[in-house]
Amino acid sequence: MTLKLGIIGTNWITKMFVEAALATKQYELVAVYSRTEAKGQDFTTNFAGDQAVWTDLNDFLQSGIDVVYIASPNSLHFEQAYAAIEAGVNVIVEKSAFDNPEQYEKIYSLLQKNPTVKLFEAARHIYQDNFKIIEQKVNQMAHISGATFVYEKYSSRFDDYLAGKKPNVLSREFSAGALADLGVYPLYAAIKLFGLPDDQFYFATLLDNGADGRGTVILRYPKFDVTLIFGKSANSYELSEIHGRRDTIVIDNIAELGEVKYDDGQGNVTVISQPAPDNPMVQEAEFFANILQNKLQTPNDYEEATILSQKVNLVLTKLRHSAGIKFPSDQ
Numbered sequence: 042m043t044l045k046l047g048i049i050g051t052n053w054i055t056k057m058f059v060e061a062a063l064a065t066k067q068y069e070l071v072a073v074y075s076r077t078e079a080k081g082q083d084f085t086t087n088f089a090g091d092q093a094v095w096t097d098l099n100d101f102l103q104s105g106i107d108v109v110y111i112a113s114p115n116s117l118h119f120e121q122a123y124a125a126i127e128a129g130v131n132v133i134v135e136k137s138a139f140d141n142p143e144q145y146e147k148i149y150s151l152l153q154k155n156p157t158v159k160l161f162e163a164a165r166h167i168y169q170d171n172f173k174i175i176e177q178k179v180n181q182m183a184h185i186s187g188a189t190f191v192y193e194k195y196s197s198r199f200d201d202y203l204a205g206k207k208p209n210v211l212s213r214e215f216s217a218g219a220l221a222d223l224g225v226y227p228l229y230a231a232i233k234l235f236g237l238p239d240d241q242f243y244f245a246t247l248l249d250n251g252a253d254g255r256g257t258v259i260l261r262y263p264k265f266d267v268t269l270i271f272g273k274s275a276n277s278y279e280l281s282e283i284h285g286r287r288d289t290i291v292i293d294n295i296a297e298l299g300e301v302k303y304d305d306g307q308g309n310v311t312v313i314s315q316p317a318p319d320n321p322m323v324q325e326a327e328f329f330a331n332i333l334q335n336k337l338q339t340p341n342d343y344e345e346a347t348i349l350s351q352k353v354n355l356v357l358t359k360l361r362h363s364a365g366i367k368f369p370s371d372q
């Protein structure tokens with residue numbers, strides 16, 4: 042049986058997710074929601090088969106879909122996910138899922154009242170085999186001295202910002218900015234590998250509109266610190282590293298996970314990664330489908346993913362507040 046998939050948001054990331062979902066053979070795309078009929082119809086031309094296009098969210102959610110992939114601006118995730126859960130539709134919501142723990146709490150309460158519905162945050166990198174390889178290696182290391190994760194890419198939307206426009210992804214109004222966008226990847230990696238930090242600090246470089254264009258986070262753990270460097274206003278080619286004593290895991294890119302090496306500090310360097318998949322969303326799409334189709338390999342997978350997502354949300358919010366960055370939903 043395939044899952045009947047509906048999508049919200051018609052940008053390139055949705056196309057990539059649908060291609061990943063179809064590649065797993067566990068989904069069929071049946072419904073597209075867009076604010077405009079023309080954009081919705083245009084999106085369907087990327088795919089074979091018949092898809093209904095909806096411009097009314099409730100009609101879309103009532104159209105018989107099993108699961109919705111939400112890739113709208115962050116500030117819309119909460120109300121769209123809430124409406125989907127109320128309609129009995131499973132949710133895959135793009136990162137960052139929700140603005141703050143208050144929103145998460147409301148979603149969580151609603152899920153408790155609708156126990157057949159599941160919600161996932163699409164943090165694609167942690168579902169990749171290369172992330173699991175890193176996790177296994179970290180667990181084998183005798184000692185952790187610290188880590189530095191870097192993800193900094195100049196965004197074409199930064200050109201728009203410089204031209205005086207208001208791109209959603211660099212705007213507090215849409216619950217966006219460097220931390221909520223690219224910063225989520227290194228933060229997810231840190232919390233998945235090392236758990237919740239004892240304390241956290243965010244040194245943000247703010248744009249004229251009050252959103253963060255780039256920044257540095259320090260996560261303090263009892264015996265080490267983890268530094269996260271990310272942004273949308275410059276390109277960085279720095280590696281990410283996890284430090285043991287002599288030994289080091291060296292990662293080309295903490296969000297893309299193209300190549301991972303283990304350097305034992307005694308002259309031996311081994312590539313421990315596998316070739317990265319062409320579409321980085323296939324493994325998450327497979328994970329979500331397996332859970333929705335009750336093909337669980339480990340009974341706690343879903344609960345663990347949910348708890349991790351909530352922890353990331355909590356730390357993300359603390360970091361944002363520590364830098365004085367407010368979103369409209371914080372009021």
Ligand SMILES: NC(=O)c1ccc[n+]([C@@H]2O[C@H](COP(=O)([O-])OP(=O)(O)OC[C@H]3O[C@@H](n4cnc5c(N)ncnc54)[C@H](OP(=O)(O)O)[C@@H]3O)[C@@H](O)[C@H]2O)c1
Binds near residue numbers: 113
């Ligand atoms: N996992 C990844 O690798 C990855 C990569 C990129 C983005 N993302 C995530 O995907 C989500 C979307 O990001 P994006 O950069 O694609 O956002 P975006 O371009 O600002 O908007 C995405 C879609 O939402 C709709 N939309 C745009 N502005 C809107 C508005 N003012 N009100 C209502 N709907 C609006 C549009 O669809 P219609 O015009 O058809 O309604 C648009 O295609 C974010 O949560 C982001 O973090 C994830």
